[in-house]
Amino acid sequence: MTTPRLIIRIQPEPFDAAAEIEALSRMGDDVGAVTSFTGYCRSEGGRLAALELEHYPGMAEEEIASVVVEASTRWSLLGATVIHRHGKMVPGDGIVLVATASSHRTASFDAAHFIMDYLKTRAPFWKKEHRADGTSGDWVEAKAVDDALAERWKA
Amino acid sequence: MWSISMREIKLVYFAWVRERVGLSEERVSVPDEVLTVADLAGWLQTRGEEYAYAFENPAIVRAALDRKHVKPDALIAGASEIAFFPPMTGG
Numbered sequence: 001m002t003t004p005r006l007i008i009r010i011q012p013e014p015f016d017a018a019a020e021i022e023a024l025s026r027m028g029d030d031v032g033a034v035t036s037f038t039g040y041c042r043s044e045g046g047r048l049a050a051l052e053l054e055h056y057p058g059m060a061e062e063e064i065a066s067v068v069v070e071a072s073t074r075w076s077l078l079g080a081t082v083i084h085r086h087g088k089m090v091p092g093d094g095i096v097l098v099a100t101a102s103s104h105r106t107a108s109f110d111a112a113h114f115i116m117d118y119l120k121t122r123a124p125f126w127k128k129e130h131r132a133d134g135t136s137g138d139w140v141e142a143k144a145v146d147d148a149l150a151e152r153w154k155a
Numbered sequence: 156m157w158s159i160s161m162r163e164i165k166l167v168y169f170a171w172v173r174e175r176v177g178l179s180e181e182r183v184s185v186p187d188e189v190l191t192v193a194d195l196a197g198w199l200q201t202r203g204e205e206y207a208y209a210f211e212n213p214a215i216v217r218a219a220l221d222r223k224h225v226k227p228d229a230l231i232a233g234a235s236e237i238a239f240f241p242p243m244t245g246g
Contacts, residue, residue, distance in 0.1 A: 039246055054170055056238060059222035096246050116246060125245025126170035139171045142242030
């Protein structure tokens with residue numbers, strides 16, 4: 001089995017999801033499937049003007065890398081790209097991209113789902129709300145359902 | 156004869172833990188009887204009202220030793236950087 005090509009980037013800049021997916025699909029003749037997930041900043045029905053993402057530099061990269069490496073041991077991946085932004089984002093901006101490439105669809109589907117579920121509970125990022133009325137908002141609270149979704153993969 | 160032995164450790168804080176403590180990082184001298192992450196959180200609570208507020212519910216504050224997630228019973232000996240933060244909300 002060939003070593004998958006893993007790309008992990010933590011950056012303040014926006015990403016081009018279409019270009020990243022295209023690059024994954026063009027990485028080799030054996031790529032038969034690419035699955036991608038993009039998470040966006042949303043307004044919560046007009047309540048929020050922006051989200052500010054804080055992260056733990058160094059640990060964020062390391063945790064995401066360990067999740068991606070674990071995925072590549074569980075599924076037969078040809079490549080994976082994970083980009084997570086930090087800083088201030090407005091509704092409609094992409095926050096996170098997870099894209100996986102494999103020969104057959106199941107590996108890319110399952111690996112992308114696994115990476116996203118694990119990243120939610122392990123990657124050190126925190127979201128702070130900025131309200132549309134101009135007042136400073138709260139820190140987003142972690143959801144128990146996210147822990148449950150990550151636990152599911154341990155079976 | 157007795158002496159109080161101390162170790163210096165770098166602490167880093169994130170999100171509302173950082174806001175409540177009022178610092179993003181600091182170096183502290185920790186007494187030798189502080190053995191675990193839970194001990195450290197308990198000791199920090201005694202350092203002032205900002206710390207008492209940040210660690211008022213220590214069960215929900217997470218920790219990392221040298222950038223690896225750990226449980227409250229983890230021993231801090233040998234760690235050079237200890238982070239405290241709320242449950243993560245990325246993605």
